[in-house]
Amino acid sequence: MRILITGGAGFIGSHITDHYLAENHEVAIVDNMWEEGGGKEANINPAARFYQTDITDEEALSRVFDEFRPEIVNHHAAQHSVAISTKNPQLDARVNVLGLLNVLTQTQRIGARKVIFASSGATYGTPARLPIDEDTPQRPESPYGITKMVAEYYLRYWHEAQGLNFTALRYGNVYGPRQDPNGEAGVISIFARRFLNHEGVRIDWDGEQRKDYVFVGDVARANVQALQRGDNEIFCIGSGRAVSVNEIYQILSNLTGFEAPITKAPKRPGDIYQAVFNASKAERLLAWKPSVTFEEGVKATVDFFRQQG
DSSP states (O other): OOOEEEETSSSSHHHHHHHHTTTTTTTEEEEOOOOOOOOOGGOOOTTTTEEETTTTTTHHHHHHHHHHSSSEEEEEEOOOOOHHHHHHHHHHIIIIIHHHHHHHHHHHTTTOOOOEEEEEEGSSOOSSSSSOOOSSSSOOOHHHHHHHHHHHHHHHHHHHHHOOEEEEEEOEEEOOOOTTTTSSOOHHHHHHHHHHHTEEEEETSSSEEEEEEEEHHHHHHHHTTTTOOOOEEEEEEEEEEEEEEHHHHHHHHHTTTTTEEEEOOOOOOOSSSOOOBHHHHHHHHHHHOOSHHHHHHHHHHHHHHHHHO
């Protein structure tokens, strides 16, 4: 199949690209390489076609679709930072809503059969109950969570009005090799780099906030399964295990042999105290379940950053 991946030079998108190419699909990447977005030249698989294009640029995106003519569009390009979304909600909406509309318009125009969309657990806000599943009420507490939820409604509308199929994947906290260790999100990559450099770490709140961390390789496999399964469905993609920041600290300390000095900080805006997913719907309809344990995933992440130097 010909598959176009927006955000394919980013952390998650690049792993999906690798998995699609390993399955012998023809892949093209659209990425604007925005500094805040995570797109990196080192992440671009040379076997994929690359277009340095912004999804908010309607004319440029149209040219890419005309040239590549994808059968499937995997939409991972996004403004993905909760912190940036709270500081600049206009930017967040421009990329995550208007950019999505450009992608959907072009997808339908050239007759592609499906969009696979990266949604987020941030659409739930503080969950009404645990574990979170697809029927848990969505009450986002950040502009980022709002725009991801809005995107799901547009996907449903496009399917009902235009017949365009979709699969949306609500991710837990994705982590693993290639995640940016310099940003404000991605505690595992940030901590891993700092532990390896024998530097101190910041722990917000009381460190007992627990999240569902899902390994990027498992996320990429869910995107492979979504090529042929899960039409017009939304899925929670998580590990089913909640891990605290304090546990992450201890695991990294054991792996690196270093006890990083800790600086305490208050709760960040939009942060959630507890979240864990029930991914049984994905197991049933996508034939997907996580295969990498948290300890294995953290070790793979540490090994990656150790090799980076």
